[in-house]
Amino acid sequence: MSVMTVEGFDAFYGRSQALRGFSVELRGGEVLCLLGRNGAGKTTALKAIMGTIRRTAGRIVLDGRDLSALPAYEIPRAGIAHVPQGRRLFAELTVAENLEIGLSTRKSSRRALDYALGLFPVLTERMNQRSGTLSGGEQTMLTMARAMCIEPAVILLDEPTEGLMPSAIAGIREAVIRLRDNGVAVLLVEQRVDAVLPVADRVAFMDHGEIKARFTIDEVRNDLSLLHRYVGVGA
Numbered sequence: 001m002s003v004m005t006v007e008g009f010d011a012f013y014g015r016s017q018a019l020r021g022f023s024v025e026l027r028g029g030e031v032l033c034l035l036g037r038n039g040a041g042k043t044t045a046l047k048a049i050m051g052t053i054r055r056t057a058g059r060i061v062l063d064g065r066d067l068s069a070l071p072a073y074e075i076p077r078a079g080i081a082h083v084p085q086g087r088r089l090f091a092e093l094t095v096a097e098n099l100e101i102g103l104s105t106r107k108s109s110r111r112a113l114d115y116a117l118g119l120f121p122v123l124t125e126r127m128n129q130r131s132g133t134l135s136g137g138e139q140t141m142l143t144m145a146r147a148m149c150i151e152p153a154v155i156l157l158d159e160p161t162e163g164l165m166p167s168a169i170a171g172i173r174e175a176v177i178r179l180r181d182n183g184v185a186v187l188l189v190e191q192r193v194d195a196v197l198p199v200a201d202r203v204a205f206m207d208h209g210e211i212k213a214r215f216t217i218d219e220v221r222n223d224l225s226l227l228h229r230y231v232g233v234g235a
């Protein structure tokens with residue numbers, strides 16, 4: 001199983017420090033959920049892992065390979081996929097065409113496509129539909145499937161359930177579980193604790209760019225007041 005280690009990331013927006021010693025370790029077949037109030041630095045942490053914002057300190061290692069000095073465009077090829085907040089699909093293009101874009105960095109594209117569609121079978125019936133006409137949940141799954149076309153060891157998901165109806169949230173939850181059961185390491189950013197509890201193995205609470213506390217999901221389930229204390233949500 002893969003292991004990703006992120007150690008001591010610092011990052012700044014101008015003079016304001018957005019990440020302070022951000023560190024996580026994540027294994028294949030595991031879901032780590034990053035929770036925190038608005039502006040805590042969760043999205044910034046994912047961008048720092050992808051190298052799309054500059055880090056001033058820290059290192060990242062995936063399966064013994066130090067990725068710290070790689071340019072951002074090399075990070076997906078090294079095995080880390082990112083599904084950013086909001087669904088960045090090409091609405092006028094079909095499902096198949098959107099997936100082809102995900103495949104363009106791979107040589108063995110047929111196998112990768114079969115793999116991605118196997119994780120999100122609902123898309124196979126909609127290959128020729130314009131992606132802008134998919135439901136919100138289907139669009140999110142397409143974005144996730146596109147990211148999976150590189151057959152990554154790690155996937156970073158930034159609020160995949162944002163704006164979705166409860167029924168669609170259940171579909172995303174199942175998709176996350178399927179990724180995990182396929183041995184993928186999942187780093188999940190969520191606002192909605194109800195979306196997290198059924199899928200997370202561990203949670204980390206962020207505040208002011210820093211991880212303030214880490215718990216196993218059983219510790220959270222046994223003491224829901226932790227959620228209230230760290231993210232200010234009703235428990």
Ligand SMILES: Nc1ncnc2c1ncn2[C@@H]1O[C@H](COP(=O)(O)OP(=O)(O)OP(=O)(O)O)[C@@H](O)[C@H]1O
Binds near residue numbers: 014037191
């Ligand atoms: N491009 C930017 N320039 C300046 N400041 C930024 C920029 N992007 C984010 N910030 C600031 O950095 C802090 C962390 O933002 P970030 O988006 O990482 O938080 P978040 O935890 O993902 O929040 P949310 O849950 O609202 O998405 C916030 O104070 C935000 O205003």
